[in-house]
Amino acid sequence: MRQNPARRTALLDAAIEVLARDGSRGLTLRAVDKEAGVPTGTTTNYFTNRGDLLRQVMTRTGERLAPDPEALAETMKAKPSRELTAILLRQLLERMRADKPSHLAMLELRLEATRRPELQEDLTRIFATMLDANIKWHLDSGLPGDRDTVLLLYVAMLGVIVDDLTVPGLLEPYDTGKLIDALVTRSLPGGGR
Amino acid sequence: MRQNPARRTALLDAAIEVLARDGSRGLTLRAVDKEAGVPTGTTTNYFTNRGDLLRQVMTRTGERLAPDPEALAETMKAKPSRELTAILLRQLLERMRADKPSHLAMLELRLEATRRPELQEDLTRIFATMLDANIKWHLDSGLPGDRDTVLLLYVAMLGVIVDDLTVPGLLEPYDTGKLIDALVTRSLPGGGR
DNA sequence: AACGTAGTACTGCACTCGCAGTGGTGTCAA
DNA sequence: TTGACACCACTGCGAGTGCAGTACTACGTT
Numbered sequence: 001m002r003q004n005p006a007r008r009t010a011l012l013d014a015a016i017e018v019l020a021r022d023g024s025r026g027l028t029l030r031a032v033d034k035e036a037g038v039p040t041g042t043t044t045n046y047f048t049n050r051g052d053l054l055r056q057v058m059t060r061t062g063e064r065l066a067p068d069p070e071a072l073a074e075t076m077k078a079k080p081s082r083e084l085t086a087i088l089l090r091q092l093l094e095r096m097r098a099d100k101p102s103h104l105a106m107l108e109l110r111l112e113a114t115r116r117p118e119l120q121e122d123l124t125r126i127f128a129t130m131l132d133a134n135i136k137w138h139l140d141s142g143l144p145g146d147r148d149t150v151l152l153l154y155v156a157m158l159g160v161i162v163d164d165l166t167v168p169g170l171l172e173p174y175d176t177g178k179l180i181d182a183l184v185t186r187s188l189p190g191g192g193r
Numbered sequence: 194m195r196q197n198p199a200r201r202t203a204l205l206d207a208a209i210e211v212l213a214r215d216g217s218r219g220l221t222l223r224a225v226d227k228e229a230g231v232p233t234g235t236t237t238n239y240f241t242n243r244g245d246l247l248r249q250v251m252t253r254t255g256e257r258l259a260p261d262p263e264a265l266a267e268t269m270k271a272k273p274s275r276e277l278t279a280i281l282l283r284q285l286l287e288r289m290r291a292d293k294p295s296h297l298a299m300l301e302l303r304l305e306a307t308r309r310p311e312l313q314e315d316l317t318r319i320f321a322t323m324l325d326a327n328i329k330w331h332l333d334s335g336l337p338g339d340r341d342t343v344l345l346l347y348v349a350m351l352g353v354i355v356d357d358l359t360v361p362g363l364l365e366p367y368d369t370g371k372l373i374d375a376l377v378t379r380s381l382p383g384g385g386r
Numbered sequence: 387a388a389c390g391t392a393g394t395a396c397t398g399c400a401c402t403c404g405c406a407g408t409g410g411t412g413t414c415a416a
Numbered sequence: 417t418t419g420a421c422a423c424c425a426c427t428g429c430g431a432g433t434g435c436a437g438t439a440c441t442a443c444g445t446t
Contacts, residue, residue, distance in 0.1 A: 002420085002421065002422090003420085003421090004422095020307075022308065023217055023218075023304055023305065023307075023308060024216055024217060024218045025217045025218040028404080028405060028406090029406070030405065030406085038422085038423090039423050039424065040423085040424075040425095041406095041407085041408095041422095041424075042422075042423080044406070044407070044408095045422085049406090050406095104304070104307060107300075107304060108304060110355070110358075110359035110360065111216055111297070111300060111301060111304070111359065112216065113359055113360065114213075114216075114297060114358070114359060115214070115215065115216060120359075120360065123360050124360045124362040124363055127360055127363050128362070128363055131363065148372070148375045151364075151367055151372060151375075152349060152372070152375060152376055152379065154352070155349050155350075155352030155353050155356065155364075155372070155376075156345060156348050156349040156352055157348075157352070158351070158352035158355060158356065159347070159348030159349055159350070159351035159352035159353075159355070160348050160352075162303070162352070162355055163348065163351065165303075165307065166303035166304065166306055166307055166313075166316070167303065167306065167313065167316050167317045167320055169313075169317040169321070170317055170320050170321055170324065171344075171348075174344055179341070179344060179345070179348070182344075182345060183345055183348075186380050186381075186382065187379050188379075189379065196393095196394085197394080200395095221431075221432060221433090222432075222433075223431080223432070223433085231395095231396090232395085232396050232397065233396090233397070233398085234395095234396070234397065234398085234433095234434090234435095235395080235396075237433070237434070237435095238394090238395075238396085242433085242434095243432090243433095
């Protein structure tokens, strides 16, 4: 088992690319070799088998999904408000559109997790940590809304992302921007309007 | 190309099962044969190739996802209200949990559509029709809320379903029932409370 | 009733492809 | 020189796929 960490992440990124482009069906050790532009057999040397590769791809994808701390800090200079919440969500969507492979790969992994208990455990842990952190962060940063607000925003944005990734034409006539506005406006408790 | 419609749908249902259990990776013509308990090669006779099978699986899945008209009529005897909306959404979730294969297959198809333009077209059309019908139906039946309400309910429920299918442990501590209540309460315009 | 024909279903086979895994050789640095 | 890594060649194997041939059934004709 090889250790070179730079090459390892390069392979993982290549795997994400393959996963997004060709799906779980196309994700083979050879395909990763080819995508990464390394000689055949290299991926075999870095991962004991396909399952191992998947697990490591998952954590790598988790890393890539996290927002850029600097950009986030920049945005958070504004005073916490309803508008800021909407801006954050828009940025989330933009981030997704800018890095579709990661999100597609994550979707593939979700499905793969359906059939691999160990993967599902890892995945649940990762998402749970993300969600908890999100809730805490949202409340701490003084953004409007309670815990349920964050949960609703989470599921709704997940839905938007899934749709936008897989059937982009569906929500298009409804303008996702406005949809997000409506979402923010309404998911705050009390002052619905 | 064989025509026997009963056998054809039997094969399609078997394909849905395979798709849900083994994923797109496991969906082969032979696998469908095995799942349906028919002799090897039968599926080849009914579908010219894998792509053809996928398309037909999609429309079949669409059929299976539709709610039972009778049960729906029964539910709709109650007077349209916020509570009724919540009940309908809960039923949607129950229906999903009762027929996971269909929903999982649909998710697989969504991802597959990412790589097959013709499938994406079909899929978009199917979903668009569903969504339009849903909006119209919601408004016509006197349920509270406007068009945006239905859209929000749609994306949020999609998110809930995806999560529940793939990482069921994530939303569990938050009680999906209550989550749906909060969703309904808040996605109505004006009277957020 | 016997026969022929067409449509349908089943079965086995052969071909190809590509994957996984192993072992061996080359190369560089300590 | 030794150890770790990179690269490459080879083998065995399993899977996917399409084709060709066979069996069954229904129906119509004479």
